[in-house]
Amino acid sequence: MSHDSSHANGSTAVTDIVGVDLGKRLMRNRKPVNVKAFAMAHNLVMFLASLYMVIETLRQASENFGWGRLGGGGMWGNVAEAPGKPLSPSGHRLARVLWIHYLSKAYEFTDTLIMILKKNERQITFLHVYHHATTFFPCWWSVMNFALGGDTYFTCVVNSGVHVFMYGYYLAAAAGVKVPRAVKKSITTVQLAQFALFFAHALYGAIYATHYRPCIIIVLCLFQALVFASLFGHFFW
Numbered sequence: 509m510s511h512d513s514s515h516a517n518g519s520t521a522v523t524d525i526v527g528v529d530l531g532k533r534l535m536r537n538r539k540p541v542n543v544k545a546f547a548m549a550h551n552l553v554m555f556l557a558s559l560y561m562v563i564e565t566l567r568q569a570s571e572n573f574g575w576g577r578l579g580g581g582g583m584w585g586n587v588a589e590a591p592g593k594p595l596s597p598s599g600h601r602l603a604r605v606l607w608i609h610y611l612s613k614a615y616e617f618t619d620t621l622i623m624i625l626k627k628n629e630r631q632i633t634f635l636h637v638y639h640h641a642t643t644f645f646p647c648w649w650s651v652m653n654f655a656l657g658g659d660t661y662f663t664c665v666v667n668s669g670v671h672v673f674m675y676g677y678y679l680a681a682a683a684g685v686k687v688p689r690a691v692k693k694s695i696t697t698v699q700l701a702q703f704a705l706f707f708a709h710a711l712y713g714a715i716y717a718t719h720y721r722p723c724i725i726i727v728l729c730l731f732q733a734l735v736f737a738s739l740f741g742h743f744f745w
């Protein structure tokens with residue numbers, strides 16, 4: 509990725525934060541917009557895209573590494589470990605689905621747009637803005653640029669899996685279905701478990717896979733997992 513695009517990505521987080529403030533100001537003297545159909549369409553797209561990403565990532569990862577090697581240390585075998593070695597066709601397909609996942613993080617700003625248009629101020633929390641502003645950049649941007657391959661698929665599978673439930677919930681909520689509180693609580697619990705997994709995964713990487721990755725990415729993953737765990741923990745309790 510070029511230097512220019514790094515500036516463009518860097519400004520995404522800032523644009524998000526400024527955009528939230530601007531959006532809120534624009535809506536201050538306006539009535540909430542009815543975005544029911546739009547929100548349902550968006551959630552359906554994300555629900556299906558997340559399902560696709562889980563299946564396609566697992567399919568290509570197993571073809572690329574072999575099921576026997578997944579989780580057995582072999583999953584750390586990586587493009588970056590053998591610089592200059594051409595990617596296998598399944599390696600290419602795996603990289604493509606990970607790029608789709610990365611781009612979906614930009615598309616997720618639509619969630620913020622929905623909250624602003626609905627004037628659902630209670631949803632526009634620090635948790636939400638911080639999550640959306642930092643996930644696209646620096647998190648996934650740096651992973652895609654410096655750690656694409658190997659175990660990166662793990663984060664994509666887990667996060668997309670969680671998003672199947674999350675966007676399923678938002679789809680039902682947008683449609684006006686009264687979702688039981690217990691269901692909402694269980695989704696947050698699954699998200700908390702996700703961050704515990706990401707922390708453990710990054711820790712494993714810090715111990716066993718220091719040879720090919722810039723250390724800063726592991727530090728970033730550990731930091732983000734801790735921040736998200738505490739923000740979602742606070743949201744849960």
Ligand SMILES: CC(C)(COP(=O)(O)OP(=O)(O)OC[C@H]1O[C@@H](n2cnc3c(N)ncnc32)[C@H](O)[C@@H]1OP(=O)(O)O)[C@@H](O)C(=O)NCCC(=O)NCCSC(=O)CC(=O)O
Nearest residue numbers: 547619622623631636639670674678681682692695696699
């Ligand atoms: C249960 C949660 C999934 C969602 O919590 P919420 O408090 O937002 O849930 P809620 O009950 O208010 O949601 C119902 C309201 O959301 C509206 N709604 C529908 N679709 C939406 C969408 N795509 N984005 C934002 N809001 C949406 C509905 O119309 C409804 O509005 P009305 O109330 O008017 O009827 C929770 O665990 C959670 O994620 N909380 C953090 C909030 C957040 O920003 N989450 C998304 C990104 S975090 C993420 O993505 C982490 C991860 O990777 O796992």
